[in-house]
Amino acid sequence: MRRRGNLILGGALVALIVAAGLLAPVIAGSAAFAQNLGNAMLPPSAAHWLGTDQYGRDLFARIVYGARISLFEVALGVGMAMAAGIPAGLVAGWFGALTDEVIGWSTNILFAFPGIILAILIVSVLGPGLFNLLLAIAIFSVPVYVRLTRNLTLALKQIDYVEAARSTGASTARVLFQHVLRNALPPLLVQATLTAGTVILAAASLSFLGLGAQPPLPEWGAMMSSARDLLGVDNDLSLFPGLAITVAVLGFNLLGDGVRDLLDPHRGVRG
């Protein structure tokens, strides 16, 4: 019962973020960007549901627009990590031997880095900015996909229909992508959902430090960074973007947990 609850709540929160992201230009329009110093730091009202920021921009509009940026972060961060990690994992698991050793060692070295610190190192070289940040986040997320895909490939290699496809003379690439990858996809997608939360948190943290999205982009972490000096003056400017982060991350985490439990009936029930 609780598992169903997680799935439904997670799905609803993710749906909310996706809807906000897709409809942002309609809901938020230009209010997220248009500055009007005469309207600076207004309290919440009917015209401005969450009030305005220090440049007179509507806070609600900016948070809605932030959902669009978060979806972009997830798509690019998770997408790049999967694009690099899955082929490497397939190759390591399929060919084994030296290939597996080399790929295994490379992932071990990447795993030794604390994610945020590796991202900071990469951003320090490439320069701050949202794209460089997402590239950095993707790099530290790659090892998870390599390891997961490798282990799935090792298991699937033994299964009859994969053996059968090999014996009918299908090319290695065809077997890997059509038979192995297709069956490895459900656990990989669960992992992707769980990584989505991590990506949003990491991107917000680094943008908060000034190393990711730059103002005036309404990225939630960047918004909190510029609101930091107004602590005690206008707390809403820090409070609401942070709540938005929690809603988005919670949604992806619950959804990921819920789907994983659905796929694996042995997990979840009190233990």
Place this chain on the structure above:
Amino acid sequence: MGRYVGRKLLALPLVLLGVSFLVFGAIRLLPGDPARIMAGDQATGEAIAGMRHRLGLDKPFLLQYGLFLTQAAQGDFGISIRSKQPVLSEVTRRFPYTVALASSAYGFAIVIGTVAGVVAAVRGGWVDHLVMAMTILAASTANFWLALVGMMVFAVELDWLPLLGAGSPAHYVLPTAALGLLPTAIIARMTRSGMLDALRQDHVRTARAKGLRETVVTLRHALRNALIPIVTIVGLNFGGLLGGAVVTETVFNWPGIGSLLVDSVRDRDYPMIEALVLLSVFSVVIVNLIADAAIALLDPRLRLG
């Protein structure tokens, strides 16, 4: 146990060598020219060439790496661009602050997380649901948001705690809570599931059948077994804790190596960045090794196997 930890010890120099190569290579081989960046936007070609020479960037890459390793082995990580001081002296001055904050956060997380996990597993029902819901919420919250909320409430509004800096024990409260939140949640979950497993096992049933009191059964027999996953997760999560420390230290102006790293990135202080990243990775590797050894001590199957 000797063999188990020994194998990890043997791999250690290789991992450290790989890491140092990656950090060193990242700064020199990725697009983006440290000499140009450090010389500034207005620099002439000559000034950039001068900077390149000063940094030794005009030497062949492998020679640079060899020199770096030789000097680093002697404790020489170069001169900080920002402070003009030797990198090592600034790092050793600030490292203890990070160790103190990280220990405080881990101490908090281990105590609260273990208690919450045991209570959730033993009591079940709504207590279990509440603890689980809180851990999911905690794992989904940005630590800098929690830090800002803590500052708003306890430092600005109520004026109970200092806002920024380090110094008195009171300075530890908010940073410890902000940094300790995520490990608390993770430890609570691990303890809960470890306890649920342990409580179902034969030796626990035997202890109960012997007529031992329930508290003794829970603490002596079940929790002891549940300790193994807790130690594992404390080791595995240490890197995450260091990453969290970068953000937490910056929010609270905590004078540790995390805030130093952020300042160094802003000022493009590459010798400092290099040393700090290496130091964090080394600490992660060492802490994991200690955790592995502790697990081997706790688990007779590994100790005797």
